[in-house]
Amino acid sequence: MKQITNMSRLVNQLEKCFRLLNQDFFNCALPTPIITVIPTPKAYAHYVPYDIWDTKDDSKREINIASGTLNRPLENVIASLLHEMVHMYNDCILNIQDTSRNGTYHNRQFAKQAEAHGLIVTRSEKYGYAHTAPADSLLEWVLNHDELREIEICRSNPFYNAVGVGTHASNGGAISTTTANKNSHSRRYICPCCHTIVRATKVVNIICGDCMEHMEER
Numbered sequence: 001m002k003q004i005t006n007m008s009r010l011v012n013q014l015e016k017c018f019r020l021l022n023q024d025f026f027n028c029a030l031p032t033p034i035i036t037v038i039p040t041p042k043a044y045a046h047y048v049p050y051d052i053w054d055t056k057d058d059s060k061r062e063i064n065i066a067s068g069t070l071n072r073p074l075e076n077v078i079a080s081l082l083h084e085m086v087h088m089y090n091d092c093i094l095n096i097q098d099t100s101r102n103g104t105y106h107n108r109q110f111a112k113q114a115e116a117h118g119l120i121v122t123r124s125e126k127y128g129y130a131h132t133a134p135a136d137s138l139l140e141w142v143l144n145h146d147e148l149r150e151i152e153i154c155r156s157n158p159f160y161n162a163v164g165v166g167t168h169a170s171n172g173g174a175i176s177t178t179t180a181n182k183n184s185h186s187r188r189y190i191c192p193c194c195h196t197i198v199r200a201t202k203v204v205n206i207i208c209g210d211c212m213e214h215m216e217e218r
Helices: 007-025 074-093 108-116 135-144 148-149
Strands: 034-036 044-055 059-065 121-126 126-134 187-190 197-200
Touching: 007 034, 007 074, 007 126, 007 148, 044 074, 059 074, 074 108, 074 121, 074 126, 074 148, 108 121, 108 126, 126 135
Parallel strands: 034 059
Antiparallel strands: 044 059, 121 126, 187 197
């Protein structure tokens, strides 16, 4: 698998991913943000709900993907991007507030739109509905966009490592996603016939019970 060594190529891939998600999950309703890749303390990504970037023609909002979390499985990186796009949808299209407590607590308005746009939502007392994971519709979408696998890169520089779980840091009005998990690494196995996905925390030899085919690690 080809890996990205040029940061501009990485950002281009994330911008492409945004365009495709916007097209397939939001009917192209979202405005185009500036996408950045910088360290985000204790979060996988964040959305800035106001025009923070001035361009030649207009102003744009920002979505950042935390650089230290790009070594996660592709579907999880894309789910983080989609999470922020749900915030943008609620902000720019529906004009509703979906967080409180400086952007850390996600309310039912967020949960409703997240579930309607390809995410599974889990509630906690501290962060509300902030924890999201890819639903089957998003997993299938990722499988159908293999060209986005260039996003899967690993960064060995410890400066970019994600900070462990804890409270969200204050980030100047940005809305954070779920807190980063120290043990987020997993292996993904896919059945070559029915495309069922199974995750494991170690190398396993597994057979799909429906197709009786060895599942492939991807």
